[in-house]
Amino acid sequence: DTEVTQTPKHLVMGMTNKKSLKCEQHMGHRAMYWYKQKAKKPPELMFVYSYEKLSINESVPSRFSPECPNSSLLNLHLHALQPEDSALYLCASSQDGRQGSEQYFGPGTRLTVT
Amino acid sequence: EDQVTQSPEALRLQEGESSSLNCSYTVSGLRGLFWYRQDPGKGPEFLFTLYSAGEEKEKERLKATLTKKESFLHITAPKPEDSATYLCAVQATGTTDSWGKLQFGAGTQVVVTP
Numbered sequence: 544d545t546e547v548t549q550t551p552k553h554l555v556m557g558m559t560n561k562k563s564l565k566c567e568q569h570m571g572h573r574a575m576y577w578y579k580q581k582a583k584k585p586p587e588l589m590f591v592y593s594y595e596k597l598s599i600n601e602s603v604p605s606r607f608s609p610e611c612p613n614s615s616l617l618n619l620h621l622h623a624l625q626p627e628d629s630a631l632y633l634c635a636s637s638q639d640g641r642q643g644s645e646q647y648f649g650p651g652t653r654l655t656v657t
Numbered sequence: 658e659d660q661v662t663q664s665p666e667a668l669r670l671q672e673g674e675s676s677s678l679n680c681s682y683t684v685s686g687l688r689g690l691f692w693y694r695q696d697p698g699k700g701p702e703f704l705f706t707l708y709s710a711g712e713e714k715e716k717e718r719l720k721a722t723l724t725k726k727e728s729f730l731h732i733t734a735p736k737p738e739d740s741a742t743y744l745c746a747v748q749a750t751g752t753t754d755s756w757g758k759l760q761f762g763a764g765t766q767v768v769v770t771p
Contacts, residue, residue: 585761643689648700
């Protein structure tokens with residue numbers, strides 16, 4: 544089973560709200576990723592967790608705060624977002640980040656900031 | 658600097674009309690090259706991993722090949738359900754701070770008409 548699940552599917556939030564995106568995988572993968580994707584563009588890497596530790600932060604604004612509670616779960620906490628943060632947020636996982644292991648993506652959360 | 662370029666940007670095919678998509682890359686060292694398929698509003702679906710020049714992988718009507726500078730995704734006798742955006746991504750050997758990172762191309766949007 545190569546399934547990564549994400550909740551919610553859609554989220555509309557105001558600029559003063561606090562919300563969280565959730566991601567789960569049960570493939571025993573030890574690397575998990577958050578990506579942001581704008582329309583007609585490829586995914587852009589935001590964060591990488593390796594063995595539950597943050598290993599890459601692509602200079603993402605602090606209004607995005609990742610959390611990895613355990614090896615199967617990944618959260619993205621959102622606070623004081625801007626309208627330009629509206630996008631499809633994708634979670635992915637891989638066996639680990641080395642050896643060219645493929646990443647499996649979830650269906651995404653469509654975020655709209657009003 | 659690592660670069661991934663996909664061509665063409667868009668491709669319109671008649672059902673049964675075979676064609677090829679190109680992904681050219683410039684990296685210091687290749688750890689892996691990945692092909693994904695993405696339907697509108699959904700997460701990318703993993704198709705193939707290629708590691709070394711001369712390698713080929715096949716799945717149904719799709720065949721991916723790799724040389725030292727580029728990869729091709731051949732679509733044989735496509736059907737309307739093959740309509741999607743096809744993304745190429747490379748993982749470079751790089752340095753430890755690039756561990757796990759994928760460099761995506763902009764994608765090729767394929768439309769197959771009956």
